[in-house]
Structure formats: structure tokens, C-alpha cells
Amino acid sequence: MPPVEEKTIFEKIINGEVPADIIFENDIAVIIRDINPQAPIHALIIPKKRIDRIEAAQNGDAELLGKLLIMAKDFAKSHNLTGFRLVINNGQQAGETVPHLHIHLLSGRPMAWPPG
Numbered sequence: 001m002p003p004v005e006e007k008t009i010f011e012k013i014i015n016g017e018v019p020a021d022i023i024f025e026n027d028i029a030v031i032i033r034d035i036n037p038q039a040p041i042h043a044l045i046i047p048k049k050r051i052d053r054i055e056a057a058q059n060g061d062a063e064l065l066g067k068l069l070i071m072a073k074d075f076a077k078s079h080n081l082t083g084f085r086l087v088i089n090n091g092q093q094a095g096e097t098v099p100h101l102h103i104h105l106l107s108g109r110p111m112a113w114p115p116g
């Protein structure tokens with residue numbers, strides 16, 4: 001997929017231009033509640049750096065990507081979640097709708113496998 005030049009909804013949320021239910025924020029990322037939850041707990045871990053999708057990540061993003069996973073497991077621990085699923089949708093066929101990398105954290109119900 002080609003890079004998208006205009007600001008995404010997530011950049012607007014990060015910049016404070018659009019309100020969102022921000023659960024946590026640090027220097028590298030925000031965690032927000034998904035506006036259309038697919039499970040009782042559905043959070044999005046969003047890096048402040050614009051990376052369109054995981055296929056656009058560079059070797060230099062490795063530390064950032066690792067930190068996002070650490071944030072996800074810290075979120076799970078702080079919310080006493082023992083079962084949770086992390087999802088990254090890459091490309092339209094996989095269900096990507098916002099071209100700004102983010103990790104879905106889903107929990108609070110049984111999860112089927114394979115996913116839909």
C-alpha cells in the first residue's frame with residue numbers, strides 16, 4: 001500500500017486535535033479505548049511516531065516496537081488480564097482501516113482460533 005500523506009485520526013488524537021478516551025500516555029505512545037470495541041476490553045497501543053503499518057517499519061524501529069509490546073503486557077498486568085490477544089492488521093485484506101501502526105489489545109471474553 002502506498003504511504004498516506006494526510007494526518008490520520010490517530011495523529012489527530014496524539015496531537016490533541018480530536019478527543020479520545022486516553023487510558024495511558026508516555027513519551028513514545030498512547031493507549032486509547034477503541035471507539036468500536038470488539039471485546040469487553042479493547043485498547044489500542046499507538047506509537048506517536050507515524051509508521052503507516054508494520055510492513056513499513058525499519059530496522060531502526062526495533063526498539064520502539066519492542067517497547068510497544070512491553071506497554072501492552074504492562075497494560076494487561078495493571079488491569080489483571082490473564083488472557084488477552086494482541087493483533088496488528090496489515091493492509092486492507094487483513095482489516096486495516098487506519099494507516100498508522102497500532103496494536104489491538106483484546107480481552108474479557110473467550111477468543112476463537114482461527115480468527116475471522
Ligand code: AMP
Nearest residue numbers: 009020033034035036089095096097098
Ligand atoms: P484497524 O482496523 O486495525 O486499522 O484498527 C483501527 C481501529 O481504530 C478500529 O478498531 C476502530 O474502531 C478504531 N478507531 C477509529 N477511530 C477511532 C477513534 N476516534 N477513537 C478510538 N478508536 C478509533
